[in-house]
Amino acid sequence: MIGALKFGPQALVEEAMRFNQRLAAGLSTLREVDDVDFGCTPKEEVYREDKLVLYRFKGDKPPTAKVPILIVYALVNRPYMVDLQEDRSLVRNLLARGEDVYLIDWGYPDRSDRWLTLDDYINGYIDRCVQAVADRHGLDAINLLGICQGGAFSVCYSALHPDKVRNLITMVTPVDFHTPDNMLGHWARGMDVDLFVDAVGNVPADLMNFCYLMLKPYRLNFQKYVGLVDILDDKTELENFLRMEKWIFDSPDLAGEAYRQFIKDFYQGNKLVKGGLEIGGRAVDPLAISMPVLNIYAEQDHLVPPDASRPLGGIVGTDDYSELAFRGGHIGIYVSGRAQREVPQAIHDWLAARNG
Amino acid sequence: MSDQGDWLGQMAKLQQQYWDGWRGLAGQVMEPARPPAATSPWADGLEAWRRALVAQSGGLPGAFPGGVPGGFAGSDHNALFEQMMAHGKQYLGLLQGMMNAGALQAPGGGIDPQAFVAELRRVHERFGAGALTGLGQPPWFGGVDAGQVEQLVRALSSGPMQAVSGDLGGLLSLPAFGLQREHVERGQALARAWLAFQAASARFREVMLKATGGALDRFERKLAEREQPGRQIETVRALYDLWIDAAEEAFAEVALGADYRQASGALVDAQMRVRAGINAEIERIGAQFGLPGRTEVDSMARQLHEHRRELRRLRSEIDALRRAGPAAGPAAKGGADAGVARPAGKPAGKPAGEAATPAKAAKARSKSKAARATRARGAETPVVRSTARSPRRSR
Numbered sequence: 001m002i003g004a005l006k007f008g009p010q011a012l013v014e015e016a017m018r019f020n021q022r023l024a025a026g027l028s029t030l031r032e033v034d035d036v037d038f039g040c041t042p043k044e045e046v047y048r049e050d051k052l053v054l055y056r057f058k059g060d061k062p063p064t065a066k067v068p069i070l071i072v073y074a075l076v077n078r079p080y081m082v083d084l085q086e087d088r089s090l091v092r093n094l095l096a097r098g099e100d101v102y103l104i105d106w107g108y109p110d111r112s113d114r115w116l117t118l119d120d121y122i123n124g125y126i127d128r129c130v131q132a133v134a135d136r137h138g139l140d141a142i143n144l145l146g147i148c149q150g151g152a153f154s155v156c157y158s159a160l161h162p163d164k165v166r167n168l169i170t171m172v173t174p175v176d177f178h179t180p181d182n183m184l185g186h187w188a189r190g191m192d193v194d195l196f197v198d199a200v201g202n203v204p205a206d207l208m209n210f211c212y213l214m215l216k217p218y219r220l221n222f223q224k225y226v227g228l229v230d231i232l233d234d235k236t237e238l239e240n241f242l243r244m245e246k247w248i249f250d251s252p253d254l255a256g257e258a259y260r261q262f263i264k265d266f267y268q269g270n271k272l273v274k275g276g277l278e279i280g281g282r283a284v285d286p287l288a289i290s291m292p293v294l295n296i297y298a299e300q301d302h303l304v305p306p307d308a309s310r311p312l313g314g315i316v317g318t319d320d321y322s323e324l325a326f327r328g329g330h331i332g333i334y335v336s337g338r339a340q341r342e343v344p345q346a347i348h349d350w351l352a353a354r355n356g
Numbered sequence: 357m358s359d360q361g362d363w364l365g366q367m368a369k370l371q372q373q374y375w376d377g378w379r380g381l382a383g384q385v386m387e388p389a390r391p392p393a394a395t396s397p398w399a400d401g402l403e404a405w406r407r408a409l410v411a412q413s414g415g416l417p418g419a420f421p422g423g424v425p426g427g428f429a430g431s432d433h434n435a436l437f438e439q440m441m442a443h444g445k446q447y448l449g450l451l452q453g454m455m456n457a458g459a460l461q462a463p464g465g466g467i468d469p470q471a472f473v474a475e476l477r478r479v480h481e482r483f484g485a486g487a488l489t490g491l492g493q494p495p496w497f498g499g500v501d502a503g504q505v506e507q508l509v510r511a512l513s514s515g516p517m518q519a520v521s522g523d524l525g526g527l528l529s530l531p532a533f534g535l536q537r538e539h540v541e542r543g544q545a546l547a548r549a550w551l552a553f554q555a556a557s558a559r560f561r562e563v564m565l566k567a568t569g570g571a572l573d574r575f576e577r578k579l580a581e582r583e584q585p586g587r588q589i590e591t592v593r594a595l596y597d598l599w600i601d602a603a604e605e606a607f608a609e610v611a612l613g614a615d616y617r618q619a620s621g622a623l624v625d626a627q628m629r630v631r632a633g634i635n636a637e638i639e640r641i642g643a644q645f646g647l648p649g650r651t652e653v654d655s656m657a658r659q660l661h662e663h664r665r666e667l668r669r670l671r672s673e674i675d676a677l678r679r680a681g682p683a684a685g686p687a688a689k690g691g692a693d694a695g696v697a698r699p700a701g702k703p704a705g706k707p708a709g710e711a712a713t714p715a716k717a718a719k720a721r722s723k724s725k726a727a728r729a730t731r732a733r734g735a736e737t738p739v740v741r742s743t744a745r746s747p748r749r750s751r
Contacts, residue, residue, distance in 0.1 A: 003468065003579075004587075004589055006590045015592045015593070016448055016452075019447065023441070023444045026437075115661040120665070124665075183608075190622075191625060199632040218604045222443060226447045228440060232440075294740065
């Protein structure tokens with residue numbers, strides 16, 4: 001052989017044949033695979049408002065932590081990513097360590113929710129959920145764990161209501177939306193968001209998913225499905241793949257007004273870092289975040305690059321700021337084997353050191 | 357079910373014969389270096405197999421609505437199988453590209469990487485970015501494609517869009533008059549929006565073409581790097597992955613540039629103008645027949661939303677008063693598991709910004725930013741890095 005390729009025509013045909021046969025054989029595996037389920041941990045509904053439901057998860061043993069954690073997920077995907085399946089569950093692993101875990105499920109907004117604003121989400125829904133959890137435990141303040149966009153919301157909430165947040169944990173949370181490697185931030189600055197929201201009302205999930213796929217178009221549109229052929233003979237792996245695929249495309253539409261404000265103030269104005277952010281007519285001053293903060297980011301995150309997340313340390317007012325760099329991506333931080341071992345333990349240890 | 361299993365077995369046997377033929381041909385190629393025709397029979401073979409499968413099951417071509425022999429248990433698996441077939445054909449087409457005349461002229465009957473890249477370039481020039489990358493444009497929603505939208509625009513804009521070719525721009529700028537003046541003007545505006553969308557689409561395709569062209573340049577460079585002993589590519593899949601790496605890098609470079617931002621933003625804006633125009637026309641037609649439109653429904657939803665907000669604000673105030681008042685209920689000493697609503701005497705949440713007292717803010721500002729946490733980048737096991745701790749609080 002010469003040049004860069006160490007294989008010849010015959011090997012090429014052999015490989016093509018194997019690929020073809022695997023694809024054909026995959027038919028049998030697909031016939032065995034049922035509809036995938038998700039959400040492995042038992043939970044109870046403790047509060048409901050509009051389409052929002054607040055859940056409390058139930059572990060195998062009673063929680064030992066006296067201050068519960070409320071998970072605030074992003075609006076753009078479904079929150080069951082944190083409890084995807086038995087061996088891929090942030091929630092399950094936190095419960096196993098004695099934490100008491102609550103989660104806000106935002107539901108699927110429809111056209112009647114088109115006028116929901118960031119004020120409604122942050123000073124309304126989140127605040128009432130925090131209050132509901134705090135009341136159940138007889139506390140003034142609880143622990144907040146914000147994820148992705150939910151992390152940005154949690155930062156705002158903690159700045160606006162610092163006395164209600166005992167500890168703030170952010171995961172893969174964008175703070176600086178104008179870093180050079182932030183594709184979404186770069187693209188968002190090229191669009192007329194007023195025209196967009198006025199035309200569509202709520203933002204269709206299909207369009208959001210298209211944007212996410214375009215962040216890594218070749219890997220996410222092509223390579224992923226070619227690679228799928230490698231696991232077609234493994235029912236369990238195929239089910240894991242299908243479960244993830246389900247989560248990726250099971251996306252709610254986004255409430256138009258909240259989207260308009262989020263794009264303008266965060267993606268275009270970068271006001272969390274530059275200042276001037278207002279939610280519901282109130283100034284959001286990150287310096288008011290005086291409680292301990294743990295910021296967890298993923299080093300290979302293509303959606304929220306580390307440089308977009310780390311600036312949180314520079315804008316909050318607390319003297320107790322910590323960071324955890326996870327070796328993985330935006331999704332891997334929930335579902336990878338490494339994540340199961342490292343992230344829940346780190347959260348638990350960090351909380352234990354602050355709550356006694 | 358057993359019949360279907362036998363049938364699948366027969367299909368597998370036929371496929372084996374098909375590939376054996378190709379293997380034999382590849383063996384011949386290695387000696388006299390006489391390559392097969394530059395077509396895509398591998399991908400075609402896969403498609404023929406798929407069609408045979410559908411025909412056998414009585415299903416319709418293009419879908420397996422319960423038509424795959426034995427069926428799929430999961431409801432979404434038909435779509436997944438179709439998708440796998442589509443990507444499988446694409447992958448096999450790529451492999452076939454290496455088997456064409458140009459790629460099989462290396463000394464000793466090996467594959468010539470340069471010829472392979474040249475083949476990709478040929479495909480690139482012939483079909484453009486769409487054929488090479490399969491990447492589309494922002495979707496029209498609910499499964500509607502651009503062609504269907506164009507039909508809708510034609511129908512709604514009536515006069516002006518009938519002559520879609522030629523000097524349409526000039527026609528659309530003619531002044532309207534008479535009884536139909538307003539209608540004509542709206543139709544012209546919608547047609548102009550559609551033309552602007554087409555122009556924005558063309559511009560976006562140009563930028564995408566730049567990205568895919570860059571991908572081929574990078575791919576060539578990466579192949580050259582792999583010529584060194586010990587770094588050679590040993591499988592077709594590894595070659596494919598290298599191509600993906602090159603394509604992704606090239607795209608990222610373009611996507612983070614000003615041209616892409618401008619082109620993609622303009623495309624989205626143009627699409628929204630068309631959509632808004634269609635919305636308005638449909639709403640206008642609906643109004644002629646007494647049907648409520650989006651504007652009317654949105655207006656009611658907005659009013660309802662304001663009422664909901666006001667109601668919540670009042671409830672919150674009442675709640676706060678109840679908490680503060682002597683008539684408040686018993687404290688929630690049992691905690692969450694006792695199902696108690698809330699303890700007495702708990703103050704309502706402070707208004708935003710109240711806690712950010714000047715003293716606290718000054719304290720926060722005065723702290724040394726240099727003492728900030730450092731991240732544990734590259735560490736084998738992540739380490740939480742912290743600044744000075746606050747006094748511990750009871751948990």
